[in-house]
Amino acid sequence: MTNRGLFNWCVLIALLTGLYTLVYFLIPPLANAGVVYATFIALPIFFISGAGPKDLPNFIVSNITGVVWGLMYVFLDYFMGVNLGLSAALGAQGGTIVLAFVCFIVTLVCCAFHMICTSKTLFNKLPAMFAGIAGVFSIWGSFYTDAGALTVPFDRVIPLALTLAFGSTLAMTMGQGVKLLNDEGKWKFLSGKK
Numbered sequence: 001m002t003n004r005g006l007f008n009w010c011v012l013i014a015l016l017t018g019l020y021t022l023v024y025f026l027i028p029p030l031a032n033a034g035v036v037y038a039t040f041i042a043l044p045i046f047f048i049s050g051a052g053p054k055d056l057p058n059f060i061v062s063n064i065t066g067v068v069w070g071l072m073y074v075f076l077d078y079f080m081g082v083n084l085g086l087s088a089a090l091g092a093q094g095g096t097i098v099l100a101f102v103c104f105i106v107t108l109v110c111c112a113f114h115m116i117c118t119s120k121t122l123f124n125k126l127p128a129m130f131a132g133i134a135g136v137f138s139i140w141g142s143f144y145t146d147a148g149a150l151t152v153p154f155d156r157v158i159p160l161a162l163t164l165a166f167g168s169t170l171a172m173t174m175g176q177g178v179k180l181l182n183d184e185g186k187w188k189f190l191s192g193k194k
Contacts, residue, residue: 008186017170064164067132075150
């Protein structure tokens with residue numbers, strides 16, 4: 001692609017990013033959740049994989065599945081650390097030890113399950129799942145009440161899952177934007193050249 005083409009593609013990417021951000025923040029449940037950054041976790045994962053429109057359903061399903069896996073980390077950490085009392089029983093670093101063990105177990109199960117059992121299904125984009133897991137880790141503190149009880153902040157979890165899916169969709173749209181340019185890097189709809 002020519003430098004002109006790259007620049008014009010950058011203009012399109014910037015325009016789509018601006019429009020996306022405008023629309024996103026006009027939707028109160030999304031704007032209030034504070035998870036718009038998840039768009040820009042999912043977006044580069046889709047881009048770097050070289051994915052196209054046919055891969056989008058796999059990425060969306062995997063993004064959302066990653067949020068579910070992220071919840072498993074939270075629940076297992078709470079169960080082992082609080083309900084079983086392991087965080088206190090293991091001393092000053094008990095919480096860290098429990099979390100490390102939980103991360104080992106859940107990551108092992110997640111990776112083995114999706115690499116071996118679901119590799120030919122919609123649930124096959126492990127990097128997209130880790131985007132969902134990362135998103136849940138980023139809102140981990142909102143899972144606890146002031147009294148220390150575990151709760152699920154659906155007002156953040158659902159927007160997180162949607163935002164990851166939107167990020168993959170935005171990346172796919174940006175990637176397809178290159179088709180609006182001709183071989184010289186000019187906009188096809190302005191230059192008349194295909």
